[in-house]
Amino acid sequence: MIIFRYLSREVLQSTLAVTAVLMLIITSARLIKYLADAAAGKLEAGAVFLVLLYRMPGFLELLLPLGLFLGILLAYGRLYLDSEMVVLSATGVSQKRLLLYTLGPASVVAVCVAVLSLYLSPYGLSQAERVFAQQESRSELDLLTPGRFQSQSSGQVTYAEALVDDRLKQVFISQLDNQGRPILLIAESAERRLLPEQNQRFLVLHQGYRFDGRPGDLNFTRIAYQEYGVQLPEPELSAEIRALDAQSSAALWQATGARERAALHWRFSLPVLALVVALLAVPLSHTNPRQGRFARLIPAILAYLLYVGLLTSVRSELEKGAHPAVLWAIHLAFLLIAANLIWLSRFWSKLVSRGVARLMTWLPKKRAV
Template identity: 30%
Template sequence: MIFHQALRRELSFTTGGVFLVLVTIMITTLVIRILGFAANGAVNPEDALVLIALATIGYMAVLLTVSLFVAVLIVLVRWYKDSEMIVWFASGLSIASLIRPILRFATPLIVIIALLALFVWPWANRESTIISQRFKQRSDVSMVAAGQFRESAKAERVFFIEELDVDKGEVKNIFSAETKNGRLSVAVASTGFIENAAGGGKSIVLNNGRRYEGLPTQPDFRILEFAEYVTNIRNKDALEPPPRDREKTVMELLNEQNPRQLNESRAELLWRVGLPLMALGLVLIAIPLAYVNPRLGNYTAMFYAVLIYLIYSNLLNLSQNFVSQGKIPVFVAAWPIHALAFTIAFLLIRNRINPSLKWWRRQLPSFLANR
């Protein structure tokens, strides 16, 4: 019981520490990426924090899987290195006795990973897509703001209004630049007003201003004075795009009726179900993988851990792609990778139970191995 309490306490602290480190790295990467999108005009800078939070929440299942695997490995490696496992073995316990307390600690986290993968992951992806699409589909009406230069969604028009009276619909000191058919048109006026057109559209009417059209270095450059100039504002409804596979709920994936989307939906469901199974397989593999000779005290187990995780996750993604392309049925691709991981974990644990025997004898039952 004392061993179990110490193991649970160390696993809790280590998992929390590793998780915080991974979240910090993830947030730093997302900040750089999303701020780059905001600088390029792909997303609204005001939505950057929301998009970073949604992306972090979406990848929480993957981060928890890695944190759990690394935490079990770090704790057991330290126990071997500090000869605490010698005390464990001297108490009449074997490496197989570690499975139950570690699984007791890992099971709630694996359940959380499953919930995050099945429900939170599609919700976060869907919300991020909606926010991004609404910014891309924004109407030019949203550009009308006093004292600010506003660019249209397709970067073809720029507005500047110094003063805006919303109640009266009047504007003052208007600047409008538009690129059309490769020609630049700039209109300026001291006064104007917003006019509601038929069909719900809007336009800005400029009074007593000037219009500059063309390039100053070209012979067809023109300067026009006008008494009234109308600039139409396209008022578009922000339409929600159809959800992608990674944005669909579990029920939508299960009830998919479109034959063209059937394989993609099954592949997405395969990945979501496979993530908690991968977490369980990695935890079982980490128990025998953490063995370290106390006299040597090296950390080669960490190298193997990184290699195993990369192979496991890439195989899971590869099976998802094969199912998505229709090369492998989903029921065939669902079990071999996880069955292989559990088999490897079983063989490695059997290997560590009695290391004095040859590797092939360790796989035999005890009454045969001792002959």
């Protein structure tokens, strides 16, 4: 029991450390994107961290299996490097027992991934989608910040000195017409007006001037107006969330479509992915102290990328109508590979050693001839 607790602690500590680093990288990239959307006026500043919080379960369901895989490689690699595995083997901890000990923390991670993929991630995506829908329902007038020039998605530049009682004061708008000529609008105040029958929003300017063209040109015009309306386009906000991924697992279970079935099987396959990669990591973590701790890290990562890449490709085929058994066949294939590495590792090592020995003895004879 002491050995089990020791190995579990080593694996879980490494898993949490690796997952935290990967999570920091992913969330930083997303945070930069959302801050850029907020700076462009597509997203409210207060919604940035809320959306990021809702997206975290979706990140974790994919990062936890990778963190577990790398955590086992790093933890057991250190034990092999420090000859602790040799001591454990001398005290009766066989490869089979080591595998059973590893399934303890791997099962904990698999349960966490199952909760994330089946419940928390769809809920978080649905809430993030709701926030995005609220942001898209706003007009560009709602996104204006008094006291600063702001560019809209249509190329229009807007400035308002202040916002008082839902009215903008001292408004300046710059835009281009169909011929590329500049149009400047200046007004004492402006307000938003909605036409429900056309579902259109307008920014209505009061007491101002419109300037068309460039000063000095023959076609330069100056028009004074009492009221002038500018249609406000809806902001283009890329939510990057599929409605299918935001559906609950219960709704997907009742659905009969190919895309819904593919999404449901994908959610069930993620906990299995965590268990299979744990079984793969145990034999791949075996390193010679002379080779170093990271000797097999790159080949192991390539194997993991191949595994996930095949699952992703098969998911795309499932959405087109392929049978779900293809997805589980990928899991079964890598499970057989893990079993092969665990129980037949000595056989393959001897086979490779004999092949290398025969090659070394064959080369001098070839040179002599």
